[in-house]
Amino acid sequence: MNLFRSHAPADATVDGARRNGDYVAGQHDAHSADRAALHERNTAVRHAYDRGRRDERARRPRRHGSPLLTFIVLVAAAVGVGAVYLGVSQGSFTRGGQVVDQRLASAEQPARNAADRAGDALENAGQRIKQQVGSGA
DSSP states (O other): OOTSSOOOOOOOOTOOOOOOOOHHHHHHHHHHHHHHHHHHHHHHHHHHHHHHHHHHHHOOOOOOOOOOHHHHHHHHHHHHHHHHHHHHHHHHHHHHEEEEHHHHHHHHHHHHHHHHHHHHHHHHHHHHHHHHHHHHH
């Protein structure tokens, strides 16, 4: 039950008297015209909004980042976070740097050994090729 709804007939005036049919038709026409104008304005606003969005998208440059560059930035950020973590966990950035230096030095020797072995293998392969070419095989 709606307390604010009038229970008067639809064609009654404020004082309860019946309205003239022409008056009701005029009111209906006025409401229809108002609704049509409102709909037209809303449609125009919607079109202007859509046109503005299209224009903005057209002006905005399309930027497609490089996956390699994104990866490099991500690795650099991870290294930076690791450096800050080591500095905090070791009590100072100096001691954190020493830990990094020690770990790099310990990883450097196996890498040098592997490089030396690869160099030796290449040298031996070159010697074998020279011997095969020199012997005419």
